[in-house]
Amino acid sequence: MRVNRREFVKAGVGATGLAAALSSRASAQANNLEVQFSGLCALALQKDGGTNDVLSVLLLNSTEHLPQLHILTPHVGPRSAAPAGTKTIAGVSWSYWDLRGAELTVSAGQEDGVRRGRNVARIANMDDMKPIGAGDLDPACLADPPPATIAARARFTGGTLEGRKPSINPDTTYGYGPRSVRRTKAQVLFEASLMLHADAATTIDIRNIATGSTQRITLQSLNGPPLQVAVKNTLPGENCLPDANKRLEHFNEYYRLLKPPLTTGPIPICETGCKDCHVNTNGDVVFCPPVMMSRK
Numbered sequence: 001m002r003v004n005r006r007e008f009v010k011a012g013v014g015a016t017g018l019a020a021a022l023s024s025r026a027s028a029q030a031n032n033l034e035v036q037f038s039g040l041c042a043l044a045l046q047k048d049g050g051t052n053d054v055l056s057v058l059l060l061n062s063t064e065h066l067p068q069l070h071i072l073t074p075h076v077g078p079r080s081a082a083p084a085g086t087k088t089i090a091g092v093s094w095s096y097w098d099l100r101g102a103e104l105t106v107s108a109g110q111e112d113g114v115r116r117g118r119n120v121a122r123i124a125n126m127d128d129m130k131p132i133g134a135g136d137l138d139p140a141c142l143a144d145p146p147p148a149t150i151a152a153r154a155r156f157t158g159g160t161l162e163g164r165k166p167s168i169n170p171d172t173t174y175g176y177g178p179r180s181v182r183r184t185k186a187q188v189l190f191e192a193s194l195m196l197h198a199d200a201a202t203t204i205d206i207r208n209i210a211t212g213s214t215q216r217i218t219l220q221s222l223n224g225p226p227l228q229v230a231v232k233n234t235l236p237g238e239n240c241l242p243d244a245n246k247r248l249e250h251f252n253e254y255y256r257l258l259k260p261p262l263t264t265g266p267i268p269i270c271e272t273g274c275k276d277c278h279v280n281t282n283g284d285v286v287f288c289p290p291v292m293m294s295r296k
Contacts, residue, residue: 031160033108033198033219034226038191039234040065040253041290043123043161044137045114052113054157055194058141058293059099059233060253061151065288067099069206069217070230077218081206097215099152102206104231108196112158119163122190125292126254128176129266137293138259145209149256153209154231156194163190168287174248174268186271189289198222204229234288250288257293 037043040060048054059067073086073093083095126137140147165188173186204217219227248267255262268289 031195031197032222032226033106033196033202034228035106035156035194035196036164036191036228036230037193037290038166038230038232039290040250040288041192041231041233042137042254042257042293043192043290044142044293045161046142048113048157052157053115054155055114055159055161056142057154057156057231058150058257059152059154059231060257061149062250062253064235065151065233066236067152067233069097069099069104069204070094070232071217071219072228075219075221075227077220080217081215097206097217099206099231101210102152102208104152104154105205105207106156106196107201107203107205108158108198114156114158114194115160117160117162117195119190120161120292122163122187123192123292124176124189124268124289127294129268130255130258130262131265134262134265135259137257138261141257151233159194159196162193162195164193166191166287166289169273172273172287173271175271176268189268192290195226198227248287248289251291254291254293
């Protein structure tokens with residue numbers, strides 16, 4: 001909704017009143033909920049039947065990865081479904097819910113489509129990686145029930161999609177693009193976030209796709225900095241592989257989502273800032289970056 005300066009003046013509202021109205025509207029629409037995506041997550045933007053974009057997040061099925069929702073325990077509302085458990089990371093308590101076989105949605109009061117924000121181009125994109133002539137995202141991945149390649153899904157009808165620098169090896173760069181076909185410059189592969197406006201009525205629903213049963217989570221303490229919740233499909237704990245270039249071999253999992261599926265394809269290759277177990281005494285977490293997928 002636009003604020004019409006002329007109408008304010010006609011009504012006798014001066015510059016101070018106009019500024020207050022604009023400030024109030026900006027405050028009401030502030031993005032105070034950040035949903036972060038990490039691990040084997042395919043991000044698919046498609047039309048909702050009209051002009052708005054809907055974001056589907058596909059958490060790939062892998063015996064090594066755990067699809068979970070993480071929320072800081074103090075922000076979990078009292079009427080929430082019980083979590084699968086809690087864990088303490090760096091002295092901070094997180095509650096988590098198992099997402100296997102489920103679809104997650106957030107009622108955040110925004111139904112005007114998902115917009116592209118900052119650094120989306122720095123998220124890995126399957127169109128830049130797959131061999132020439134390969135297919136696009138299989139539409140079955142978005143249907144009920146999804147194929148066995150999908151462990152869980154999330155679906156959003158509003159918000160601003162942004163790229164964010166990864167927390168794991170944030171300055172490591174990767175050669176990006178099939179070496180035999182085309183090659184872009186080395187770059188940091190960003191993870192993804194969706195920025196939303198939340199209020200006391202906002203809920204997060206986890207619907208079991210097979211049974212239709214739903215777990216509902218409420219949020220609290222939304223008046224401070226943006227509340228961060230995490231949709232993860234990552235390996236548990238610290239997982240170290242001896243060869244830095246092999247840490248992205250899980251990228252091959254994304255090729256199974258294409259129609260027709262591929263068993264393997266080009267993967268990003270570590271270029272600078274590469275680390276392995278011999279130089280990182282704490283162990284190096286396996287990095288599986290999210291990927292943008294096309295559905296044409």
